[in-house]
Every structure is written in C-alpha cells, then in structure tokens.
Amino acid sequence: MTRVIGLISGTSVDGIDAALVDISGTDLDIKIELVAGATYPYPADLRERILAVCAGVAISMAELAELDDAIACTFAQAAQNIQIGHHKPTLIGSHGQTVYHKPPSQPITPIGYSLQLGRGESIANQTGITTISNFRVADIAAAGHGAPLVPRIDAALLSHPQEERCIQNIGGIGNVTYIPVRRDNWLEKIRAWDTGPGNSLLDLAVEHLTDGAKTYDENGSWAASGTPCSPLVEHWLSLDYFHLPPPKSTGRELFGVDYLHQCLQDAEAYQLSPADLLATLTELTAASIVHSYRTFLPQMPQRVLLCGGGSRNLYLKRRLQVLLEPVPVVTTDEVGLSADFKEAIAFAVLAYWRSMGTPGNLPTATGARQEVLLGQIHSPLVVSA
Ligand SMILES: Nc1ncnc2c1ncn2[C@@H]1O[C@H](COP(=O)(O)OP(=O)(O)OP(=O)(O)O)[C@@H](O)[C@H]1O
Ligand SMILES: CC(=O)N[C@H]1[C@@H]2OC[C@@H](O2)[C@@H](O)[C@@H]1O[C@H](C)C(=O)O
Structure with missing residues (x-):
C-alpha cells in the first residue's frame, strides 16, 4: 500500500x-x-x-x-x-x-x-x-x-461488469468518460472528451449579475426560478466546438469572459430576467452534454454518474435527468467514489x-x-x- x-x-x-x-x-x-x-x-x-x-x-x-x-x-x-x-x-x-x-x-x-x-x-x-x-x-x-487524463482512472475505479456508464465531470469545463461493460476489449472502446462549458459561464454570469458579491449559483436555486430561452440555447449549440468529433478538449480560452459577453449580447434581443439568463446558461451546459452523448456515443449509457462541483447544482442535475430520460442520473458518491475529490x-x-x-x-x-x-x-x- x-x-x-x-x-x-x-x-x-x-x-x-x-x-x-x-x-x-x-x-x-x-x-x-x-x-x-x-x-x-x-x-x-x-x-x-x-x-x-x-x-x-x-x-x-x-x-x-x-x-x-x-x-x-x-x-x-x-x-x-x-x-x-x-x-x-x-x-x-x-x-x-x-x-x-x-x-x-x-x-x-x-x-x-x-x-x-x-x-x-x-x-x-x-x-x-x-x-x-x-x-x-x-x-x-x-x-x-x-486532456482529459481522468478517463483511465475512471476506467480503473468506476467500470462495471454489467453496466455501461458515462462519468460526467462538471467543473468549470465539463468532460465525459464513456465506459462500456468491463469485458473483452472494453478498454479500447472507452470514449472521452470535453463536453464544453460546465460551470464556467454560469459562474461568470453570477459574478456579473451581482457585481462580484456572489461567485456561483448555490444549488442552482437562482436559475431554477427562471425559464430557459430555447431559441437561444439552439443558437448557442450551433457553435463549431459542439459538432467537432472527439477526441477534443477545451478550456476558458473558448468558454470564458469573451464568450459570456457574446452570450449577454445575444440575450439582449430576448429581454431575459437575470433568473431566465441563468436558466438559459444552465440549459446550455445540460443540452451540450446530452447533445454530445447522442451525437458521438456508440449508444446511450445505462447510467450517468456525475462528479465535480456542478453535481451539487440541483437544477442542473434535474435538467440533465429530464434530457436523458430514462437513463438514471446519480453522483459518483452513490457508487462509493467522492464526487468532490x-x-x-x-x-x-x-x-x-x-x-x-x-x-x-x-x-x-x-x-x-x-x-x-x-x-x-x-x-x-x-x-x-
Ligand atoms: N452547492 C453548489 N451549487 C451549485 N454549484 C456549485 C456548488 N458547489 C460547487 N458548485 C460549482 O462547482 C464549481 C467548482 O467545481 P469544481 O471544483 O469541480 O471545478 P474545477 O475542478 O475547478 O473545474 P474542472 O473540472 O473544469 O477543472 C464552482 O465554481 C461552482 O460553480
Ligand atoms: C487543460 C485542462 O486543465 N483541462 C481540464 C479541464 O477541466 C475539465 C476538463 O477541462 C478536463 O479535460 C481537464 O481536467 C481533468 C482533470 C482531466 O484532465 O481529466
């Protein structure tokens, strides 16, 4: 040991x-x-x-x-x-x-x-x-x-003999590891990539809306009081990155301050309330994750295991659950591995x-x-x- x-x-x-x-x-x-x-x-x-x-x-x-x-x-x-x-x-x-x-x-x-x-x-x-x-x-x-480098550790610690899983980290950036059932040449069939924004745009928006008094939307409660603007989410999903096939990685260079400013400009036409804006940015995170599964995975997983700070955002978790229906969405804590660490x-x-x-x-x-x-x-x- x-x-x-x-x-x-x-x-x-x-x-x-x-x-x-x-x-x-x-x-x-x-x-x-x-x-x-x-x-x-x-x-x-x-x-x-x-x-x-x-x-x-x-x-x-x-x-x-x-x-x-x-x-x-x-x-x-x-x-x-x-x-x-x-x-x-x-x-x-x-x-x-x-x-x-x-x-x-x-x-x-x-x-x-x-x-x-x-x-x-x-x-x-x-x-x-x-x-x-x-x-x-x-x-x-x-x-x-x-990047991402965590997939081999996900394979070692979270693979399953009967279940296909996606391990979805939601940090500043989101990244997924798809793990097929652990048998035969399973390791070669693992797929992983950065899905796009996790909390980065949300955090920047909260800071912007509160003049720096808050740095994130605790439990997603602020976003939960708003309504996502679907046409905006659709428009944002047309970004090249979301359509690029894996392997792919990204960071704050793409999903950072400049990108948020573009989002704020796009949102002006819809006169969104702060809560609606946060709900729409949360929806972008959830929809970009699910869009990438449906586009790039050989098949949908039997279970999604969340980790990272975004797994504490209850509104985001709920939206993911709705968009992934009937696939269950839980956290890695529920299978014995700390989602925070x-x-x-x-x-x-x-x-x-x-x-x-x-x-x-x-x-x-x-x-x-x-x-x-x-x-x-x-x-x-x-x-x-
Ligand atoms: N209770 C909570 N409710 C909502 N969001 C939360 C909560 N706790 C943490 N977060 C979000 O999680 C973020 C931190 O997540 P985490 O520490 O996993 O990111 P990171 O490791 O820095 O990013 P990455 O995985 O991209 O490198 C915070 O900035 C915040 O947006
Ligand atoms: C360059 C870099 O730091 N990338 C991070 C970032 O944060 C999440 C996602 O983008 C992931 O690809 C990676 O981190 C984890 C730890 C990884 O390498 O698996």
Missing part, C-alpha cells in the same frame, strides 16, 4: 482540492481508500491574478515566475495541511493550475500546448516529499490533447502509476499516438546537516 497526496486546482480556479489516498494494486486493478479530502481556497488576490492571466492579460516573465512559485506555495501548504493527524505520505501527484490550453489542430499545429503553473520541484522542496507534476506534456508530445484522487493515482512505470493516458480519450508515462518526477533536496 502506498500513501499518496493528489492535488489539483481546476478551471473554476476556486482553490486547491487535496486528497490523501491509500493506493494498492497495479494498473487498472487498483484499490483506493480516501483517507482525507479538503479544499483550500486561493487567497483572493492570487485568484484574481490567475483569472486575469487565463483571460489573456499580459504579464512579464518575472511576473510569470513569481506567479508560478506563489501557486506552488499554496499547493505545498495544501499538501502540508491535508497530512495533519495522519501518517506521512511518500508521494505527491500535483496537477497544478492550468493557465493556458491550446489543443493540437491538424495539420497546422500537430503538437498542442498546455501550461500548468505551480512547479513540482518547489512543492517537493517545501514538503520534503517526492512530487510528480506536468502530467499533460508527455501525452501532448505524443500528438494528444493532454475524484479529480484530486485521480492525480494521486497518476503519480502512483508513474512511480510504477504504468502509462496514465488513454489514446482513445486524448488522441495520442500511444500510451505514455505521464508526469515528471521531482525529488526533494537532501539538506546536509
């Missing part, structure tokens, strides 16, 4: 999800136990700086270096905090903070680009624990998107696999030419007495 810490801050940039996990077994036959999980919010000024960079604000190289290390410090602090009261882990898997993601586009740029800040060498030195980071670069070097657990597992020489990507998910080892290993400095 190996005790590992998994760390990630996702595209919502709300804070660092940390999971302390005991892992045993090999490759897809692993067992995990979540010993502790916690979210450590970013200090407000650091969050603002990250969001500005994500939105394309220019910074100098010196500022970039400073930001990289400020993020590494908060990640190292999260790793220190999650260990309190527990035996020390031997490994950290840190995703870091994505600040830029450009998928490959054939034939112009066959190699994509994805930048995660919060350098692993700094986390290793601050914690005294070997840290694996930069998980996306090896997949990108193999002509993959470098699944991504952090995934980076603990990726670090574990890297330490054992096991590949972490699924070429059918990322489009990479082959399976590759993911992550760069950073040993802590040995301080001589």
Whole structure:
C-alpha cells in the first residue's frame, strides 16, 4: 500500500482540492481508500491574478515566475495541511493550475500546448516529499490533447461488469468518460472528451449579475426560478466546438469572459430576467452534454454518474435527468467514489502509476499516438546537516 497526496486546482480556479489516498494494486486493478479530502481556497488576490492571466492579460516573465512559485506555495501548504493527524505520505501527484490550453489542430499545429503553473520541484522542496507534476506534456508530445487524463482512472475505479456508464465531470469545463461493460476489449472502446462549458459561464454570469458579491449559483436555486430561452440555447449549440468529433478538449480560452459577453449580447434581443439568463446558461451546459452523448456515443449509457462541483447544482442535475430520460442520473458518491475529490484522487493515482512505470493516458480519450508515462518526477533536496 502506498500513501499518496493528489492535488489539483481546476478551471473554476476556486482553490486547491487535496486528497490523501491509500493506493494498492497495479494498473487498472487498483484499490483506493480516501483517507482525507479538503479544499483550500486561493487567497483572493492570487485568484484574481490567475483569472486575469487565463483571460489573456499580459504579464512579464518575472511576473510569470513569481506567479508560478506563489501557486506552488499554496499547493505545498495544501499538501502540508491535508497530512495533519495522519501518517506521512511518500508521494505527491500535483496537477497544478492550468493557465493556458491550446489543443493540437491538424495539420497546422500537430503538437498542442498546455501550461500548468505551480512547479513540482518547489512543492517537493517545501514538503520534503517526492512530487510528480506536468502530467499533460508527455501525452501532448505524443500528438494528444493532454486532456482529459481522468478517463483511465475512471476506467480503473468506476467500470462495471454489467453496466455501461458515462462519468460526467462538471467543473468549470465539463468532460465525459464513456465506459462500456468491463469485458473483452472494453478498454479500447472507452470514449472521452470535453463536453464544453460546465460551470464556467454560469459562474461568470453570477459574478456579473451581482457585481462580484456572489461567485456561483448555490444549488442552482437562482436559475431554477427562471425559464430557459430555447431559441437561444439552439443558437448557442450551433457553435463549431459542439459538432467537432472527439477526441477534443477545451478550456476558458473558448468558454470564458469573451464568450459570456457574446452570450449577454445575444440575450439582449430576448429581454431575459437575470433568473431566465441563468436558466438559459444552465440549459446550455445540460443540452451540450446530452447533445454530445447522442451525437458521438456508440449508444446511450445505462447510467450517468456525475462528479465535480456542478453535481451539487440541483437544477442542473434535474435538467440533465429530464434530457436523458430514462437513463438514471446519480453522483459518483452513490457508487462509493467522492464526487468532490475524484479529480484530486485521480492525480494521486497518476503519480502512483508513474512511480510504477504504468502509462496514465488513454489514446482513445486524448488522441495520442500511444500510451505514455505521464508526469515528471521531482525529488526533494537532501539538506546536509
Ligand atoms: N452547492 C453548489 N451549487 C451549485 N454549484 C456549485 C456548488 N458547489 C460547487 N458548485 C460549482 O462547482 C464549481 C467548482 O467545481 P469544481 O471544483 O469541480 O471545478 P474545477 O475542478 O475547478 O473545474 P474542472 O473540472 O473544469 O477543472 C464552482 O465554481 C461552482 O460553480
Ligand atoms: C487543460 C485542462 O486543465 N483541462 C481540464 C479541464 O477541466 C475539465 C476538463 O477541462 C478536463 O479535460 C481537464 O481536467 C481533468 C482533470 C482531466 O484532465 O481529466
């Protein structure tokens, strides 16, 4: 058994999800136990700086270096905090903070680009624990998107001998892993891609409507008091991304501030109330997820398992249930895997696999030419007495 810490801050940039996990077994036959999980919010000024960079604000190289290390410090602090009261882990898997993601586009740029800040060498030195980071670069070097990487962990932890499942993460961005029944050549039949916006546009809209007083629509109650505007959703669904066949990945570069401004402009013609606007943006998330299943899956799954912060949005969950009828929609908690900490657990597992020489990507998910080892290993400095 190996005790590992998994760390990630996702595209919502709300804070660092940390999971302390005991892992045993090999490759897809692993067992995990979540010993502790916690979210450590970013200090407000650091969050603002990250969001500005994500939105394309220019910074100098010196500022970039400073930001990289400020993020590494908060990640190292999260790793220190999650260990309190527990035996020390031997490994950290840190995703870091994505600040830029450009998928490959054939034939112009066959190699994509994805930048995660919060350098692993700094986390290793601050914690005294070997840290694996930069998980996306090896997949990108193999002509993959470098995302989504969680599908192989979904396959290991959530596949089923009799049930076809979709695992739907709803973070800032949404992503799905379709897992056929676990038999024969099931691994080759897994499909995965980023479905489009998760909470990113909703969060930005709530901030805009409340002048920054609120950052998200708690439980989806505000949207639930409105009505979605169907013609607008139909119009938004005509965006190229939703019709692009997988493998595909996206980020705040597409579904960020500029896209929301376009949505607000489109909405003016319909004179929507704030609640109607939020209901319409929520519907875009739900409809784009379901549209992508109906368009790109070999068949509809027997069950959908939700995870990520958006699984707490009860209105969004209800809309998904209605659009997916008769497929049941539940959360991964209901099958024993934490919906809040699944991504952090995934980076603990990726670090574990890297330490054992096991590949972490699924070429059918990322489009990479082959399976590759993911992550760069950073040993802590040995301080001589
Ligand atoms: N109780 C709640 N009600 C509604 N929405 C919620 C609730 N709790 C969290 N969320 C939403 O979930 C978001 C955070 O989700 P999560 O932490 O899964 O995203 P992320 O990991 O940053 O993104 P990604 O998976 O794209 O990298 C919040 O920004 C908010 O929009
Ligand atoms: C570049 C990047 O950070 N992508 C994230 C983002 O957030 C959700 C979705 O888009 C997913 O593709 C990915 O994260 C998860 C952890 C993944 O790689 O599976």
